[in-house]
Amino acid sequence: MLVKIKRENSFVDFKVDNIEKRTTILEVLEYIKNYLDSSLSYRAQCRSSICGTCGVKVNGKTVLACKTKALDLAQNDELTIEPLDNMPVIKDLVVDHEEFLSKLKKAKSWFVPKENFEKVYPEELKTFEKETDCILCGICYSVCPAFQNDKNFGGPINFVKIFRFWKDKNDALQEERILIAKENNITSCVHCKYCTFSCPKEIPVESDIMQIEFFGKQKGIIQSQDSFGFGFNFGF
Numbered sequence: 283m284l285v286k287i288k289r290e291n292s293f294v295d296f297k298v299d300n301i302e303k304r305t306t307i308l309e310v311l312e313y314i315k316n317y318l319d320s321s322l323s324y325r326a327q328c329r330s331s332i333c334g335t336c337g338v339k340v341n342g343k344t345v346l347a348c349k350t351k352a353l354d355l356a357q358n359d360e361l362t363i364e365p366l367d368n369m370p371v372i373k374d375l376v377v378d379h380e381e382f383l384s385k386l387k388k389a390k391s392w393f394v395p396k397e398n399f400e401k402v403y404p405e406e407l408k409t410f411e412k413e414t415d416c417i418l419c420g421i422c423y424s425v426c427p428a429f430q431n432d433k434n435f436g437g438p439i440n441f442v443k444i445f446r447f448w449k450d451k452n453d454a455l456q457e458e459r460i461l462i463a464k465e466n467n468i469t470s471c472v473h474c475k476y477c478t479f480s481c482p483k484e485i486p487v488e489s490d491i492m493q494i495e496f497f498g499k500q501k502g503i504i505q506s507q508d509s510f511g512f513g514f515n516f517g518f
């Protein structure tokens with residue numbers, strides 16, 4: 283198989299012949315690094331879809347390298363591997379997560395416990411259970427087109443976190459989370475759903491954004507005129 287890897291501004295070709303049905307994109311990268319070019323840079327730690335570090339773009343599709351089988355994405359016996367978009371490239375496939383991580387801090391993306399904890403019932407847990415799976419891989423951030431119009435847009439990942447804690451009755455901030463969403467320019471979302479389609483954990487990201495926005499507008503916390511987003515039509 284021909285594996286083309288984006289390095290700086292051009293693609294470098296590698297021939298990898300021992301790809302089996304079970305071989306992951308990460309194993310392809312490891313093979314290249316171990317046997318063909320030790321200078322190749324990429325990120326990976328857990329190898330089991332937990333640490334969120336191995337996001338890359340393969341034949342145009344954003345994936346976790348450790349979770350994705352090479353043969354599932356190969357086209358004409360070729361793989362083209364690129365770094366994620368919307369983040370500066372440090373080297374080869376390694377991107378700088380600093381911007382989206384600092385935006386996450388601004389969005390208070392952590393649990394603020396209430397003084398008196400209440401029991402959470404399974405049906406309540408279900409309303410935010412999926413969002414607890416977020417591994418901060420940044421894939422939703424990398425596919426989001428809203429940054430083209432608004433550099434200060436918090437990014438899909440922020441709203442997943444806001445949704446997760448807003449829905450948790452033991453979180454002390456509650457509706458303050460909606461105000462945080464407004465301050466993160468939630469209405470700049472263009473509702474293209476790229477975040478939802480690309481999330482490796484199948485979190486319904488865009489639907490979370492819609493729910494926060496709808497609630498915020500109902501409560502008068504978010505105003506319609508704040509919106510950049512609804513003028514766009516991506517045909518979904």
Ligand code: FES
Nearest residue numbers: 327329334336348
């Ligand atoms: S190596 Fe941890 S998510 Fe892929």
